[in-house]
Amino acid sequence: MxxxxxxxxSIGKKYWMxxxxxxxCLFLAGHLAGNLQLIFGDALKFNQYALFMTSNPAVKxxxxxxxxxxxxxxxxxxxxxxxxxxxxPIAYAMNNPQKNSSSASRNMAVLGTVILVFIVxxxxxxxxxxxxxxxxxxxxxxxxxxxGMAQEFYITTAGGYMPKDGVELKNKxxxxxxxxxxxxxxxxxxxxxxxxxxxxxxxxxLIFTILYVLAMGVLAFHLLHGFQSAFQSLGVNNxxxxxxxxxxxxxAIIVPLLFAIIPVCIHFNFILKH
Amino acid sequence: MSSAKNIxxxxxxxxxxxxxxxxxxxxxxLDNVSTASSFLEMLDQLNExxxxxxxxxxxxxxDCREGICGMCSLYINGRAHGPDTGITTCQLHMRMFKDGDxxxxxxxxxxAFPVIKDLVVDRSSFDxxxxxxxxxxxNTSGNTIDANATPINKNDADKxxxxxxxxxxxxxxxxxxxxxxxxxxxxxxxQYALLPQGKVEAATRVLNMVRQMDEEGFGNCTNTGACEIExxxxxxxxxxxxxxxxxxxxxxx
Ligand code: HEM
Ligand code: SF4
Ligand code: FES
Numbered sequence: 001m002x003x004x005x006x007x008x009x010s011i012g013k014k015y016w017m018x019x020x021x022x023x024x025c026l027f028l029a030g031h032l033a034g035n036l037q038l039i040f041g042d043a044l045k046f047n048q049y050a051l052f053m054t055s056n057p058a059v060k061x062x063x064x065x066x067x068x069x070x071x072x073x074x075x076x077x078x079x080x081x082x083x084x085x086x087x088x089p090i091a092y093a094m095n096n097p098q099k100n101s102s103s104a105s106r107n108m109a110v111l112g113t114v115i116l117v118f119i120v121x122x123x124x125x126x127x128x129x130x131x132x133x134x135x136x137x138x139x140x141x142x143x144x145x146x147x148g149m150a151q152e153f154y155i156t157t158a159g160g161y162m163p164k165d166g167v168e169l170k171n172k173x174x175x176x177x178x179x180x181x182x183x184x185x186x187x188x189x190x191x192x193x194x195x196x197x198x199x200x201x202x203x204x205x206l207i208f209t210i211l212y213v214l215a216m217g218v219l220a221f222h223l224l225h226g227f228q229s230a231f232q233s234l235g236v237n238n239x240x241x242x243x244x245x246x247x248x249x250x251x252a253i254i255v256p257l258l259f260a261i262i263p264v265c266i267h268f269n270f271i272l273k274h
Numbered sequence: 275m276s277s278a279k280n281i282x283x284x285x286x287x288x289x290x291x292x293x294x295x296x297x298x299x300x301x302x303x304l305d306n307v308s309t310a311s312s313f314l315e316m317l318d319q320l321n322e323x324x325x326x327x328x329x330x331x332x333x334x335x336x337d338c339r340e341g342i343c344g345m346c347s348l349y350i351n352g353r354a355h356g357p358d359t360g361i362t363t364c365q366l367h368m369r370m371f372k373d374g375d376x377x378x379x380x381x382x383x384x385x386a387f388p389v390i391k392d393l394v395v396d397r398s399s400f401d402x403x404x405x406x407x408x409x410x411x412x413n414t415s416g417n418t419i420d421a422n423a424t425p426i427n428k429n430d431a432d433k434x435x436x437x438x439x440x441x442x443x444x445x446x447x448x449x450x451x452x453x454x455x456x457x458x459x460x461x462x463x464x465q466y467a468l469l470p471q472g473k474v475e476a477a478t479r480v481l482n483m484v485r486q487m488d489e490e491g492f493g494n495c496t497n498t499g500a501c502e503i504e505x506x507x508x509x510x511x512x513x514x515x516x517x518x519x520x521x522x523x524x525x526x527x
Contacts, residue, residue, distance in 0.1 A: 087491060094351060100353075237515030
């Protein structure tokens with residue numbers, strides 16, 4: 001009985017909501033650190049980060065945990081919400097909930113669903129391109145080889161340069177010497193370029209930027225209630241709770257705000273380095 | 275009270291013949307209500323008027339009328355036990371309302387608290403949760419040990435006492451957007467879990483009470499905190515956290 005209680009009972013479901021929710025908060029912090037390279041780092045730094053995120057085995061494990069957490073959190077959250085709706089079959093004719101609770105706390109499922117839609121479109125726009133797109137661009141630089149004559153080079157993961165017209169591509173990123181037919185290096189997928197093109201798009205760039213900022217607003221409200229709520233669900237309510245609540249509020253505002261600043265900077269050209 | 279005056283009010287009250295019938299909100303006008311009277315006295319006055327008009331009086335729950343039994347209920351103007359805080363409906367006074375006000379009066383709304391008639395709901399689901407584990411087993415065959423023979427940490431004793439102040443009124447369920455009974459169950463679990471006498475059965479108690487709570491059809495807790503604010507006895511959310519800890523400990527065994 002005890003084992004199934006941890007999955008099926010009302011309290012058991014809340015432990016899972018809290019654990020997955022807090023794990024996703026850690027994920028957000030990590031993801032943010034990477035994204036900030038888009039405005040504080042240069043293209044190479046960002047693409048190196050993107051490669052690291054898709055190849056390092058430890059990071060891979062963490063990313064599978066993240067996918068699982070999102071699915072589990074969303075499914076469990078929706079199950080809980082359905083059960084909760086059933087617990088009050090007849091609504092009040094007159095209800096005044098704003099007198100006793102925050103609107104974020106009463107709308108976690110709506111906020112969560114918006115976040116889910118955001119995550120899916122976000123993954124289609126960036127993650128899927130990085131992982132599966134055959135036509136994903138690779139990072140190149142134009143270097144002046146002689147005065148007045150510039151040439152395109154791939155930047156290799158080993159830190160070198162390969163002239164673009166001296167190699168051909170295999171397995172998306174492998175650089176093969178056209179004469180010797182041997183692999184001479186690997187190029188970086190240019191996620192930086194994709195991202196900038198996305199938010200600077202002539203037609204849709206502004207709309208994408210606005211939608212992104214709105215989604216981060218929704219995330220902020222989800223976390224404004226969710227962060228401290230997770231600790232209560234796990235049974236942590238003690239003398240540190242007031243400090244934890246303050247930290248949670250700061251986290252809920254600062255993290256989505258920093259995420260939101262990035263596309264705004266890209267769209268309006270407030271970039272330190274390219 | 276010298277400052278008392280009379281007001282005229284409109285009431286929108288849930289009427290329902292019996293558990294099976296559908297029910298609806300009905301409108302009543304009541305004149306000359308003293309602001310010194312209690313909310314339940316106002317309903318008594320309305321019932322007299324209804325009896326004089328040869329209509330069925332409104333059924334509502336009450337017993338002690340002094341805020342200690344937990345029998346009175348009522349969702350008044352969208353809030354459990356009405357607009358005042360830290361009180362039960364029997365302690366609500368008409369001075370909280372103004373002349374010409376329209377007051378909504380509804381029964382607790384919860385799947386686990388079905389309406390029996392008008393404003394009266396069946397709260398026996400709370401009794402069944404209590405019976406599932408809200409007790410300590412002691413041998414009462416003439417050799418009961420004096421409770422004070424066991425030394426208890428003052429802080430724990432105080433917290434247990436605060437939890438024991440819950441009168442089982444159900445306002446927490448009524449106000450919770452999820453119809454969750456966690457504040458009630460949290461209080462009942464905590465009251466025993468904090469005391470040495472209650473520790474013996476702590477694991478089975480919390481598992482059984484939570485299982486019964488789920489079976490009765492109460493919702494889950496989203497930690498909105500509405501229950502703590504509307505609870506007439508100021509039962510703290512700490513009790514829900516304690517129950518969650520106790521439950522985790524018990525499930526790992
Ligand atoms: C990065 C994304 C997300 C983060 C960091 C996050 C974080 C959290 C946290 C910390 C909680 C509090 C858990 C608790 O009260 O114990 C929570 C609750 C909740 N989340 Fe999320 N969440 C995210 C995405 C989602 C998504 C995609 C959904 C999809 C529907 C969702 C639905 C919910 C719901 C319904 C609750 C309230 C559950 C309840 O009734 O207590 N969340 N979230
Ligand atoms: S916890 Fe408070 S609101 Fe809930 S039943 Fe007990 S006294 Fe009533
Ligand atoms: S009638 Fe007893 S508490 Fe209100």
